[in-house]
Amino acid sequence: MSQNILEIKNLSKFFGGLAAVSNCSLNVKKGSITGIIGPNGSGKTTLFNLIAGNLKSSSGTVVFDAEDITDIPSYELFSKGLLRTFQIAHEFSNLTVLENLMVVPGNQSGEKLMKVLFKSKQVVEEEILIESKAREVIEFLNLTHLSNELAGNLSGGQKKLLELGRTMMVDAKLVLLDEVGAGVNRTLLKDLGIAIKKLNKEKGYTFCMIEHDMDFISSLCDPVIVMAEGSVLFEGSADNVKQNEKVIECYLGRGSKMQDIK
Ligand SMILES: Nc1ncnc2c1ncn2[C@@H]1O[C@H](COP(=O)(O)OP(=O)(O)O)[C@@H](O)[C@H]1O
Ligand SMILES: [Mg+2]
Numbered sequence: 001m002s003q004n005i006l007e008i009k010n011l012s013k014f015f016g017g018l019a020a021v022s023n024c025s026l027n028v029k030k031g032s033i034t035g036i037i038g039p040n041g042s043g044k045t046t047l048f049n050l051i052a053g054n055l056k057s058s059s060g061t062v063v064f065d066a067e068d069i070t071d072i073p074s075y076e077l078f079s080k081g082l083l084r085t086f087q088i089a090h091e092f093s094n095l096t097v098l099e100n101l102m103v104v105p106g107n108q109s110g111e112k113l114m115k116v117l118f119k120s121k122q123v124v125e126e127e128i129l130i131e132s133k134a135r136e137v138i139e140f141l142n143l144t145h146l147s148n149e150l151a152g153n154l155s156g157g158q159k160k161l162l163e164l165g166r167t168m169m170v171d172a173k174l175v176l177l178d179e180v181g182a183g184v185n186r187t188l189l190k191d192l193g194i195a196i197k198k199l200n201k202e203k204g205y206t207f208c209m210i211e212h213d214m215d216f217i218s219s220l221c222d223p224v225i226v227m228a229e230g231s232v233l234f235e236g237s238a239d240n241v242k243q244n245e246k247v248i249e250c251y252l253g254r255g256s257k258m259q260d261i262k
Contacts, residue, residue: 010025013057038233101169
């Protein structure tokens with residue numbers, strides 16, 4: 001059995017003449033919190049869109065949990081345990097925090113019309129289960145005081161926590177986080193980091209996360225993959241990354257001194 005939960009080989013995506021992802025190959029180890037960094041426009045989000053079935057690739061393969069999932073649509077990947085969050089949170093602003101979590105799980109009996117009209121015992125029991133699961137997730141994320149608040153009224157950071165919470169409503173194996181820490185204040189960023197670590201340790205989630213904040217990355221991720229111009233420039237520990245000449249040059253230009261990459 002492979003130690004990699006994700007294996008990407010020679011993946012490319014062209015937009016017209018532009019290769020947003022270009023012959024990119026990388027692996028994500030099962031159980032890791034793998035970081036992805038890279039300058040703006042280096043193809044990070046496009047890579048996630050390809051993995052998560054939000055975009056069709058031009059060439060190459062994506063293997064998830066020993067299964068070729070290249071170009072499989074996102075809803076199918078969702079039920080296989082591959083989830084992603086978006087750079088911009090996708091909450092339902094007119095639903096409460098609790099309701100936002102309760103609408104996540106698929107295949108609910110209540111979604112079938114006849115069963116909605118004649119609410120069966122099965123539907124009621126499922127709803128009770130889903131609600132108690134949602135309350136568990138809310139507690140895990142320290143959002144209990146906001147259970148009944150409309151999601152639209154949450155701060156940016158709280159929305160990111162809710163986004164992470166949505167991945168906890170199903171049995172996720174691999175979660176792709178696209179800049180989940182961006183625009184989040186220091187206190188909430190700490191909460192996010194704690195939640196990610198806890199999910200990794202206690203629930204066995206593997207994470208692959210795009211981030212810009214090197215402190216946040218250093219505290220969570222190993223290894224860190226650096227992307228440039230659509231493919232992998234370097235891979236190593238956060239410390240290796242900060243000291244690597246190629247990486248420094250890529251961010252700051254030739255002849256620059258070693259500095260925090262932010
Ligand atoms: N839907 C699209 N159509 C055309 N070009 C795109 C599209 N999405 C991304 N790009 C281009 O692909 C490149 C990589 O973008 P992106 O994956 O968003 O980079 P990153 O997330 O690393 O900032 C950029 O040059 C961007 O303008
Ligand atoms: Mg991006």
